[in-house]
Amino acid sequence: MMQASSFCVSAALSGAAARPGRLASRGQMSKSKRAVAAQPLAASAATEVVAPPAPIVAPPSRPVDAPRRRGGRGGGGGGELVAWKSVRQERWEGALEVDGELPLWLDGTYLRNGPGLWNLGDYGFRHLFDGYATLVRVSFHGGRAVGAHRQIESEAYKAARAHGKVCYREFSEVPKTEGFLSYVGQLAALFSGSSLTDNSNTGVVMLGDGRVLCLTETIKGSIEIDPDTLDTVGKFQYTDKLGGLIHSAHPIVTDTEFWTLIPDLIRPGYVVARMDAGSNERQFVGRVDCRGGLAPGWVHSFPVTEHYVVVPEMPLRYCAKNLLRAEPTPLYKFEWHLESGSYMHVMCKASGKIVASVEVPPFVTFHFINAYEETDEEGRVTAIIADCCEHNANTAILDKLRLHNLRSSAGQDVLPDARVGRFRIPLDGSPFGELETALDPEEHGRAMDMCSINPARLGKEYRYAYACGARRPCNFPNTITKVDLVERTAKNWHEEGSVPSEPFFVPRPGAVEEDDGVVISMVSAKDGSGYALVVDGETFDEIARVKFPYGLPYGLHCCWVPRNRNSNC
Numbered sequence: 001m002m003q004a005s006s007f008c009v010s011a012a013l014s015g016a017a018a019r020p021g022r023l024a025s026r027g028q029m030s031k032s033k034r035a036v037a038a039q040p041l042a043a044s045a046a047t048e049v050v051a052p053p054a055p056i057v058a059p060p061s062r063p064v065d066a067p068r069r070r071g072g073r074g075g076g077g078g079g080e081l082v083a084w085k086s087v088r089q090e091r092w093e094g095a096l097e098v099d100g101e102l103p104l105w106l107d108g109t110y111l112r113n114g115p116g117l118w119n120l121g122d123y124g125f126r127h128l129f130d131g132y133a134t135l136v137r138v139s140f141h142g143g144r145a146v147g148a149h150r151q152i153e154s155e156a157y158k159a160a161r162a163h164g165k166v167c168y169r170e171f172s173e174v175p176k177t178e179g180f181l182s183y184v185g186q187l188a189a190l191f192s193g194s195s196l197t198d199n200s201n202t203g204v205v206m207l208g209d210g211r212v213l214c215l216t217e218t219i220k221g222s223i224e225i226d227p228d229t230l231d232t233v234g235k236f237q238y239t240d241k242l243g244g245l246i247h248s249a250h251p252i253v254t255d256t257e258f259w260t261l262i263p264d265l266i267r268p269g270y271v272v273a274r275m276d277a278g279s280n281e282r283q284f285v286g287r288v289d290c291r292g293g294l295a296p297g298w299v300h301s302f303p304v305t306e307h308y309v310v311v312p313e314m315p316l317r318y319c320a321k322n323l324l325r326a327e328p329t330p331l332y333k334f335e336w337h338l339e340s341g342s343y344m345h346v347m348c349k350a351s352g353k354i355v356a357s358v359e360v361p362p363f364v365t366f367h368f369i370n371a372y373e374e375t376d377e378e379g380r381v382t383a384i385i386a387d388c389c390e391h392n393a394n395t396a397i398l399d400k401l402r403l404h405n406l407r408s409s410a411g412q413d414v415l416p417d418a419r420v421g422r423f424r425i426p427l428d429g430s431p432f433g434e435l436e437t438a439l440d441p442e443e444h445g446r447a448m449d450m451c452s453i454n455p456a457r458l459g460k461e462y463r464y465a466y467a468c469g470a471r472r473p474c475n476f477p478n479t480i481t482k483v484d485l486v487e488r489t490a491k492n493w494h495e496e497g498s499v500p501s502e503p504f505f506v507p508r509p510g511a512v513e514e515d516d517g518v519v520i521s522m523v524s525a526k527d528g529s530g531y532a533l534v535v536d537g538e539t540f541d542e543i544a545r546v547k548f549p550y551g552l553p554y555g556l557h558c559c560w561v562p563r564n565r566n567s568n569c
């Protein structure tokens, strides 16, 4: 059982009122509007502005340290890794100590989403993906940084807090009361969507109109948040009639549009839809019918090129039976159907027509990195190149991400291998596509996931990808890596015992070179501290650490919100 001894966690548990804490000596509040400028910095390690009802989180087994100025190289050190522990912050904001020099052009908010809360009272969740959505932000301005941390107020989270139990179907958790419902009742609740979670713990994106959305696999789990206060603004209502219960957790978002995939579980296939910036109405673009299996393959993400949408169909397929089960199966809501084949489909963005549908070698991927069009000397598009973090057609990673495994197998080399998988999808009517390894996986320690690129290269030929890799032995990706897809090499950052999350590339305004910018990753350090790491996008040298006064739980995906995000609306 975990123990609360720090203000950080104990205040959150007891609902203590806000009280001022120590300010980091070198940190100062930014003057930007998103730094909650008017408020004096109530910068305690855990300022619970809104007192919570009955605590739902078991305190960590070892204290998460109270603020410290010199606790190791990150803030709040002196304990043990916090990555896989619940750190509940209903509302925290404070100035952060900066070690190193932040570029003055870095002016905006780095925002990370993820499942940072895995306990309800004494009950501990099983899987990394089950945790309640947790936002952490660092706002940069004038070489200084302010941090904030907050839970997303989804219906699932509010109900769990009110009732002290899981009330909606999460990734591996199912409400216990459902056992009392008849099979037909459960089926109805599932297919009406009423029993599905809206716990938007996966992605976070800024739409072209400046609104910021948190996302997960359920459509109802699209939640708008305020990147300044981290307030939950409310459910993002799609005003169209496209329906569907689940979608790709990673839409493709640009300044002008939003592309999404909606799997059809009844008539196996995918609907491709787009939405204009400023609108809530998705428009049907086209449909892909699955070529194999009784259900569509899982589409956690998908890539686009300038003119095409690429729809992957992998043999890890949704399974209606598993969606209904009370206890998790080895592959959770999915099943592996090697015999059903693996396919890549290409749809023209303008017409919605399928221009290629090829069979490819088996693959397992959650995250596509990018895609682009290959052209011949006359400029005709001959093929689509699509890159992804590919798990060697092995689903074992899903099991490795059980919290028990993450907490118990540190130091053992149990992380399954992954690589940059490069698909070549010919557009000449050939029935087969290729899947190759883009660079020697040893370059990045045979791990590869949680990727980002320079957003200016989206859908275009590109050279660099940033991702989490590994320094073996390890049970989870423990490096950040910069992959050069032309030289087929990688540069790696690593600190023993630390868990970095998705490295996110922020381009320097006015940059010409693809890697001119910085890469930001949140690190949960071995000594229990937490910090945002800022590295140079080109050299991959560390520039600065921005230290939180307490340890941070692991998080998944992030986005960048420039300071003037609403200026052109």
Ligand SMILES: CC1=C(/C=C/C(C)=C/C=C/C(C)=C/C=C/C=C(C)/C=C/C=O)C(C)(C)CCC1
Binding pocket: 129, 169, 170, 171, 172, 196, 197, 202, 216, 217, 218, 246, 300, 323, 333, 366, 397, 448, 449, 450, 468, 477, 556
């Ligand atoms: C799939 C259904 C559901 C929920 C699914 C959820 C919440 C999926 C989340 C998936 C994530 C976060 C995948 C991330 C992968 C990261 C990897 C492989 C990292 C590796 C190492 O770095 C329900 C909503 C429960 C029900 C409908 C179906």
Ligand SMILES: [Fe+2]
Binding pocket: 202, 249, 250, 300, 366, 367, 556, 557
């Ligand atoms: Fe993801």
